[in-house]
Amino acid sequence: EPEVTQTPSHQVTQMGQEVILRCVPISNHLYFYWYRQILGQKVEFLVSFYNNEISEKSEIFDDQFSVERPDGSNFTLKIRSTKLEDSAMYFCASSGPRDRPNTGELFFGEGSRLTVL
Amino acid sequence: GENVEQHPSTLSVQEGDSAVIKCTYSDSASNYFPWYKQELGKRPQLIIDIRSNVGEKKDQRIAVTLNKTAKHFSLHITETQPEDSAVYFCAAMETSYDKVIFGPGTSLSVIP
Numbered sequence: 001e002p003e004v005t006q007t008p009s010h011q012v013t014q015m016g017q018e019v020i021l022r023c024v025p026i027s028n029h030l031y032f033y034w035y036r037q038i039l040g041q042k043v044e045f046l047v048s049f050y051n052n053e054i055s056e057k058s059e060i061f062d063d064q065f066s067v068e069r070p071d072g073s074n075f076t077l078k079i080r081s082t083k084l085e086d087s088a089m090y091f092c093a094s095s096g097p098r099d100r101p102n103t104g105e106l107f108f109g110e111g112s113r114l115t116v117l
Numbered sequence: 118g119e120n121v122e123q124h125p126s127t128l129s130v131q132e133g134d135s136a137v138i139k140c141t142y143s144d145s146a147s148n149y150f151p152w153y154k155q156e157l158g159k160r161p162q163l164i165i166d167i168r169s170n171v172g173e174k175k176d177q178r179i180a181v182t183l184n185k186t187a188k189h190f191s192l193h194i195t196e197t198q199p200e201d202s203a204v205y206f207c208a209a210m211e212t213s214y215d216k217v218i219f220g221p222g223t224s225l226s227v228i229p
Contacts, residue, residue, distance in 0.1 A: 033216070033217075035219075041221075041222075042206070042219055042220070042221045042222055043153075043155075043161060043206060043219040043222075044219070045216045045217065045218055045219070048215045048216050050215070055215045056215035056216045058216075091160060091161070104149040104151070104166070104210055104217075105151065105163050105166065106151070106161075106163070106217055108160040108161050108162070109160065110159070110160050111160055
């Protein structure tokens with residue numbers, strides 16, 4: 001069964017450094033998302049991406065964050081100048097298989113745990 | 118924007134009893150309501166969903182009800198088992214699929 005894959009599974013970085021989290025969505029999906037989950041808390045929406053552009057973003061997704069689809073398979077989240085409070089699990093998700101455009105179901109990757117020291 | 122509330126935040130039930138989790142949403146444009154189960158250290162996984170043109174949906178021991186007028190939807194788990202122990206998130210999505218907004222979660226413990 002196709003899956004969303006994410007790398008790295010865990011990244012430790014120093015405060016102020018830049019990190020790039022990578023995702024490979026399911027190949028026939030149309031919508032891509034990044035979510036954040038601080039330990040023990042809710043799953044927070046960051047950004048959605050459709051047709052090669054951002055379609056929606058939350059107030060969390062400020063100028064520190066950016067997303068990119070550099071090729072036909074990868075979807076990346078870049079966090080510049082990391083802060084302690086950026087420590088969280090970052091989940092990539094995709095939805096919208098081409099043959100069922102209205103499904104809406106999100107398929108999540110296993111997540112990338114970011115630890116900022 | 119959409120805001121999803123969820124109650125209770127924690128729930129303990131005896132094995133075999135039923136569990137009910139309730140959610141409310143704020144945006145009347147939302148028309149897709151999924152429920153996700155998240156086990157410790159793992160990704161959220163869809164367990165059931167309901168669309169606004171349906172009032173109730175059932176899948177074995179799990180059922181979801183939706184009241185669009187009141188903007189309420191609920192998850193019902195019958196005959197609970199220890200493996201049902203997890204955090205459950207309700208969510209709401211608009212037709213545009215631009216975002217799915219999650220509730221704060223309910224930590225369910227099923228006591229053997």
